[in-house]
Amino acid sequence: MFFTFERGCGPRPGSWRRGPFEFRWEVGGRHGGGRRRRMFDGEELRLVLLKLIADQPRHGYDLIRDIEERTGGAYAPSAGVIYPTLTMLDDMGLIEAVSEGSRKEYAATEAGREHLAERADEVAALFERLEALGEERSRVDRAPIRRATANLFSAIQHRLSRDDMAPDLLHKAVSIIDEAAQKIERL
Structure with missing residues (x-):
């Protein structure tokens, strides 16, 4: 499973919207993978x-x-x-x-x-x-991950939408996000 976010484009199945961004989760491959199979015949x-x-x-x-x-x-x-x-x-x-x-x-x-x-x-x-x-x-209870990811993207969007976003603040935000990604990879 992985998350992507895109600007603009309307919501699709397996996605949710926050402001101008769309967040999408995909399971089983690049585009959601195959058909859903019955649990039992x-x-x-x-x-x-x-x-x-x-x-x-x-x-x-x-x-x-x-x-x-x-x-x-x-x-x-x-x-x-x-x-x-x-x-x-x-x-x-x-x-x-x-x-x-x-x-x-x-x-x-x-x-x-x-x-x-x-x-x-x-x-x-x-x-x-x-x-x-x-x-x-x-x-793998994915609900907390979806919530935390949505909160992160919301905070990023909110902060980037402010007019006082100086380049040094942008670099600090990028650094924090990169550090969090590295810590998660090391888990």
């Missing part, structure tokens, strides 16, 4: 949900929250994906409702547990993917 999501339900009876919202927590907030399946998948698992006989009401709780059936046992390696790989995403997310 339909079969993979069924296996993840079945495993979570086999571990402990749950309702849909619990499943959404569990997955979101495992990924550090990077991925949370929508209710529009979870509930139809639960209905499909129920129709397949892999789970069954163990409570009624506004929050229907599901438990794994014997057939569901056998299905998980047959695909244990695949299930383990799916949960490794979830955990890896959560670890990556916890290592």
Whole structure:
């Protein structure tokens, strides 16, 4: 990920504006890198949900929250994906409702547990993917970086817009920015 700032040009996706400058963050290459990929295909999501339900009876919202927590907030399946998948698992006989009401709780059936046992390696790989995403997310919380960078650019813009910006002050500002960049590189 890297940041750029440009003067003029209108805002683009992955950018924010402060005065006449545009600040843009890019991930995965020069122009944002490839298309966004789904976290799971339909079969993979069924296996993840079945495993979570086999571990402990749950309702849909619990499943959404569990997955979101495992990924550090990077991925949370929508209710529009979870509930139809639960209905499909129920129709397949892999789970069954163990409570009624506004929050229907599901438990794994014997057939569901056998299905998980047959695909244990695949299930383990799916949960490794979830955990890896959560670890990556916890290592790099980008919000403070974006805030600090925006504050720096705002201070630069504010100071440069004043009429009393003498060349020696400009050189001091450049020196401070260069020093900060060098310290960050050495971290």
